[in-house]
Amino acid sequence: MQLTADIGVDLGRFAQTLEASSRIGAGREGGLARLALGDADRDMRDLFVQWCREAGLAVRIDELGNIFARRAGREDDLAPVLVGSHLDTQANGGRFDGIIGVLGALELVRRLNDLGHTTRRPIEIVNWTNEEGARFSPPMICSGGFAGVYERDWVLARRADDGPTLGEELQRTGYAGDAPVGGFVPDSYFELHIEQGPILDAEGIDVGIVTRAYESHGFRVQFSGDTAHAGPWPMERRRNALVAAARLCVLVDDIGWDFAESGGKSTTARLVAWPNKTGIISDWSEVNVDIRHEDPRIAAIMAERVLRAVGEAAARAGCTGEIVERWNWGGEFFDPGLIAGVREQALRLGHATRDLASQAGHDAYFLARICPAVLIFTPCRDGITHNHREDVDMERLRAGLDTLLHAVGARADA
Ligand SMILES: [Zn+2]
Known part of the structure; x- marks a missing residue:
């Protein structure tokens, strides 16, 4: 059965649900600081699980804390259609980000419940743990674990700046589940997310369909030097790891500017040094680089220029430099069939669509390695994101939510 085009989500109910989420882990005014597996993330997870149970869904949690909420299908042994995103945020995060993808999936299930419509395939909502990587680096490690990109034990051993490992925080918050990581191949994966860029907002288009992702390279770089007294120690004998890191930050920024005209970006978002105290030279530093x-x-x-910059920065500061971790993603990995399906449903509902390249990382990238996947973007005001001023126009978001409802419904009934 196909849902008729006049059927849409209950936007009031969705807005209330989003409002409740926006009160958990308040950050700067209007924003959220709901870092993965902190107390606020735990409270949000608890409420989300409660909502899922109230909607009649069977909830299970895997060993990486990924939450799956299942709505049975008429042919319940078929592979499920997986729909979701993430409920965690950056330290100065917004209220929408991937949250709309998880709560949008919940709204679509509630809507199917209202209609009394059981789809042929089961539908599972998913909330991926630690998408942001704001507490445990790198990002998207738990969807990566699910897709077999990362080893479970490696993910559990990631350590937060504030001390504990991801595994310890799963135990503490009660989200160290017993379902094995991965272990099944979904029929398909749908993710709704704000664009996190200005294109849809500027062009007045409400449904963006992601056809490819920007090529991204991540590096974790460490420098080693020697501690020494800031006073007597001669300049020519200094091996200041903080200086090496600072030089790398400037060199990496230059790379971004050199390629800015063609849309290139470079970022050093984080610098840590030890002992990082007044009056002493640091003998260790770490910088995360993103290209x-x-x-x-x-x-x-x-x-390639980053690699050379690491050597140059180390040499200038008399230190040694090493890339201790590298990661990379990007390309065209979304499913042409699902993309066509989303476009068809959006047009049937009267919404213009636009193909886009995603510049941010998303869980959908890893899911696309194991099953057909699609990523739908909805506009955010002026492209502002990872910022407490992140905002969306609810009427424009409705278009994305309705498209998700119809696209998932059609796939689950196919
Ligand atoms: Zn996100």
């Missing part, structure tokens, strides 16, 4: 470009060949050239 992005739409063209994978240019991204590779930029990444």
Whole structure:
């Protein structure tokens, strides 16, 4: 059965649900600071699980704390259609981000419940743990674990700046589930997310369909030097790891500017040094580097320059530099069939669509490695994101929610 085009989500109910989420883990005014597996994330998870149970869903939690909420299908042994995103946020995060993807999935299930419609395939909502990577680096590690990209034990051993490992925080918050990680191949994966860029807002288009992702290279770089007294120690004998890190930050920024005209970006978002105290030279430092470009060949050239910059920064400060971890994603990995399905449903509902490249990382990238996946973008005001001023126009978001409802419904009934 196909849902008729006049059927849409209950936007009032969705807004109330989002409002309740927006009160958990308040950050700067209007924003959220709901870092993965902190107390606020735990409270949000508890409420989300309660909502899922109230909607008649069977909830299970895997060993990485990923939450799956299942709505049975008429042919319940078929592989489920998986729909979701993440409820965690950055330290200065917004109220929408991936939250709309998880709560949008909940609203679509509630709507199917209202209609008394059981789809052929089961539908499972998913909330991925630690998408942001704001507490446990790198990002998207638990969807990556599900997709077999990362080993379970490696993910559990990731350590937060504030001390505990991801595994310890899962235990503490009660989200160390017993379902095995992965272990099944979904029929398909749908994710709704705000665009996190200005294109849809500027062009007045409400449904963005992601066809590819910017090539991204991540590096964790460490420098080693020697501690010494800031006073007597001669300049020519200094091996200041903080200086090496600072030089790398400037060199990496230069790379971004050199490729800015063609849309290249470079970021050093984080610098840590030890002992990082007044009056002493630091003997250890760590910098995270991020390089992005739409063209994978240019991204590779930029990444090559990062390697040289690490050597140059280390040499200038008399230190040694090492890349201790590297990661990379990007390309065209979304399913042409699902993309066509989303476009067809959006047009049937009267919404114009636009194909986009995603510049941010998303759980959908890893899911696309194991099953057909699609990522739908909805506009956010002026593209502002990872910022407490992140905002969306609810009427424009409705278009994305309705498209998700119809696209998932059609797939689950196919
Ligand atoms: Zn997100």
